[in-house]
Amino acid sequence: MHKNFKGTEKTVFGRGSFSQLGTIVEERRGENDGFMLYLVDNYFKGKALEKRIPATAADIVQFIDVDPEEPTTMQVDTIRDDVKGSKGIPAAVIGIGGGSIMDLAKACSLMFTNEGPSEEYQGLNLIKKPGVYHIGVPTVSGTGAEVSMTAVLTGPVKKLGLKCEWTVFNQIVLDPELIETVPRDKWFYTGMDTYIHCIESRDGILNNAYSTAFGDQALALCRDIYLGDKAGQNAENNEKLMVASLMGGLSLTYSEVGIVHALSYGLSKILGEKHCIANCIAFQHLSDYYPEGVIEFERMIAKHAITLPKNLSKTWTEDQITAMATVAINLEHMWNHAIGTDWKKTITLDVVKDLFRRL
Numbered sequence: 001m002h003k004n005f006k007g008t009e010k011t012v013f014g015r016g017s018f019s020q021l022g023t024i025v026e027e028r029r030g031e032n033d034g035f036m037l038y039l040v041d042n043y044f045k046g047k048a049l050e051k052r053i054p055a056t057a058a059d060i061v062q063f064i065d066v067d068p069e070e071p072t073t074m075q076v077d078t079i080r081d082d083v084k085g086s087k088g089i090p091a092a093v094i095g096i097g098g099g100s101i102m103d104l105a106k107a108c109s110l111m112f113t114n115e116g117p118s119e120e121y122q123g124l125n126l127i128k129k130p131g132v133y134h135i136g137v138p139t140v141s142g143t144g145a146e147v148s149m150t151a152v153l154t155g156p157v158k159k160l161g162l163k164c165e166w167t168v169f170n171q172i173v174l175d176p177e178l179i180e181t182v183p184r185d186k187w188f189y190t191g192m193d194t195y196i197h198c199i200e201s202r203d204g205i206l207n208n209a210y211s212t213a214f215g216d217q218a219l220a221l222c223r224d225i226y227l228g229d230k231a232g233q234n235a236e237n238n239e240k241l242m243v244a245s246l247m248g249g250l251s252l253t254y255s256e257v258g259i260v261h262a263l264s265y266g267l268s269k270i271l272g273e274k275h276c277i278a279n280c281i282a283f284q285h286l287s288d289y290y291p292e293g294v295i296e297f298e299r300m301i302a303k304h305a306i307t308l309p310k311n312l313s314k315t316w317t318e319d320q321i322t323a324m325a326t327v328a329i330n331l332e333h334m335w336n337h338a339i340g341t342d343w344k345k346t347i348t349l350d351v352v353k354d355l356f357r358r359l
């Protein structure tokens with residue numbers, strides 16, 4: 001079976017394109033109860049961008065603290081219940097922020113039309129009705145959340161996405177000026193998430209002409225941004241990073257991620273490491289699986305004088321290592337892609353535990 005996935009309906013890209021958001025949202029004004037719900041990263045409260053949000057007196061602008069990194073099912077349900085109770089169902093949900101805000105906006109959109117607690121919908125295709133119109137305005141680039149079919153949520157029982165074709169944004173606004181103020185270390189780690197998406201998408205059995213075309217282009221952009229003559233955070237590279245994130249996301253959507261993400265999810269689940277840095281912590285030790293990728297990654301690390309945590313496993317208990325390895329090995333689709341359909345012959349819980357001991 002080949003994947004049949006839904007893409008973003010509308011995309012606007014370019015410096016200053018955020019000023020078009022007002023026109024975009026007004027086209028939806030007649031829908032549902034006629035107001036907009038803006039979910040905005042708390043970082044922008046009091047900053048210049050706050051004044052540029054095209055909200056009217058009828059709209060709700062809610063600033064969100066995005067720590068912990070992944071939004072929770074409870075956070076989604078609370079926003080939905082409060083907004084529904086006070087004003088009804090919004091015409092559109094607009095997320096302005098990083099990957100977590102993207103996920104939150106996607107999840108809230110779905111939960112306005114699907115009854116009950118969001119934890120009941122964590123998984124693949126459990127959502128029953130399309131959500132309200134939702135718009136993603138990323139202010140951090142790299143995770144590919146702006147194009148993915150998943151809204152990752154931490155629930156009381158599991159950390160798992162609401163994944164279905166209605167999760168995908170109806171509209172995205174990609175304004176490279178919005179990522180100018182991303183702190184340098186975050187800029188590096190989130191960009192490496194894209195880089196790793198492309199390497200993992202390419203180095204596995206599900207790789208195909210479609211995923212490779214997007215992945216190769218995203219890799220070329222990453223090389224310019226992190227290794228080129230004009231490497232670093234600048235206007236030209238901010239444009240490139242926004243496109244790389246998008247294309248890396250499309251590449252993995254049509255292929256799959258691999259061992260880095262499997263280990264990274266284990267690290268995040270058990271130790272709470274943030275996704276992008278957890279990827280980097282794992283990737284540096286996986287040269288036997290991704291030889292070329294790790295060599296190039298190390299050049300990027302050196303060029304930007306990034307220091308990654310090492311020898312972490314020395315402080316971990318056997319139980320923690322077992323727990324992380326269990327999370328990782330259960331992501332069977334990733335091992336299947338990275339190693340092959342007979343992956344269970346070589347990848348055992350003990351092998352995965354040894355991979356964690358490298359970190």
Ligand SMILES: [Fe+2]
Nearest residue numbers: 143193197261
């Ligand atoms: Fe990722």
